[in-house]
Amino acid sequence: MQKAVSLSERKKFSVPVNKILPFLIPIIVILAWQVSSSLGWLSSSILPSPLAVLQDGITLTASGELPKNLSVSLYRATVGLLIGGGIGFLLGFINGMSNTCRMLFDSSIQMFRNIPHLALIPLIILWLGINESAKISLVAIGTMFPVYINTFHGIRSVDPDLLEMGKSYELSKKQLFFKIIFPSALPQILVGIRYALGVMWTTLIVAETISANSGIGYMANNAEDFMDMETVILCIVVYAILGKISDLVAKSFESILLDWQKTGRSKA
Template sequence: MQNSLTLSKKKRALHLPVTKILPFLLPIILILFWQVSSTLGWLSSSVLPSPWAVFQDGIKLTQSGELPKNLSISLYRATVGLLIGGGIGFILGFINGMSKTSRLLFDSSIQMFRNIPHLALIPLIILWLGINESAKISLVAIGTMFPVYINTFHGISSVDPDLIEMGKSYELSKKQMFFKIIFPAALPQILVGIRYALGVMWTTLIVAETISADSGIGYMANNAEDFMDMETVVLCIVIYAILGKISDLVAKSFESLLLDWQNTGRSNA
């Protein structure tokens, strides 16, 4: 019995490093293959520069201060747009999920606007707000609002009725009912909406900064394209990919932290 427990612990100890390495295995293989193909001349630098050339370009732009400046501007636009759009989406989803009257009054109109591609609004937003910061932030806000809204609305409106009845039987107040039953039950769905909104946030920002901007990572890519600077173009694409991955990891960390009670409940079951 003791030997089997020791063996099980050893397997778990070996399994943990493997699970941490596996997600990075495929990207590392692709980068190595990319570098080897460039070194051996299989891949022309005019088509796709080598990872080492892209890395050197990143070092050069960092030392000049251009990359940190534009990266900070993009992060600012993305964060503010997400907070505004996500906040509005959460409030509307909460109100419509909790109130049948509000749902009948507003949800149909919101769903109609949700089906309009938000990137199609770029000409209208430029006409209204120009090409300053408010235009880019507004576009990000519109893009991130609807994923948060639809998931918040669905999460709150689809809470198990038996849980609601249980709360009523314990004579919980409306505030207690929301914070102890409705919100915890809807939280997994809300977090899914936030995670999806993070992806929409970066996609929207790329387009906004490419079309009408004089700063930001998208502007760097667009400017580099005009000068046929392939290293900087690829660098900007890689930066967006890294930012997207970091955003997803942050969202997953919040899910693990806020939904820890679910895992505890399953382990105790």
């Protein structure tokens, strides 16, 4: 009995290996980086130590500069994603559901999709100037196409047998969409959103280094002018953390919204 209790207690406090492994390589890299800096193998003018970057982050947080610029970047990224993702989903839904709309719009959308959206920066600056709308528009353009292409293919890839079965049960078009088409397309739509999140941060980095006066990208660009390597590395780390957090949020939504798939597999 005592053995059973001790084993259960041990299981309660033990950390699963799959929770540790994702952090193993980053921890090893940071430790090797710090040791190399401490031993003088890495010059601080080329690559400051993790502790120096951390100290710089604490200083900028205490002064309010980092939180202020971080909030600006989050605002631009969120609004751009909502606009671009919303348009991409709407176009993907319309073209996926209607053959007429697909023939009318899809070819033109695919043509514009193959234009690198960052190449539009000079044009966007000429049209919208260097204010917030230009940066948000650039993020929206970058995030629109991943959501569009995955929504479109998700809807077009719905199993025809499921649609036939729904029609045999005399489901209305609305019921067909919400009970069969949308749930079947949802996994691919979520993949598109997850990919769009990566494009969102990549686009924002570039947008905030061009004629900006706020944001994390502006901080990095400004620090580069003054050869402030600690702040440059800090901004890169902040972008990496933001990207990881947004990816974890997307994965959480996937696990919640696609829970029915796991339930179906376990029953099978």
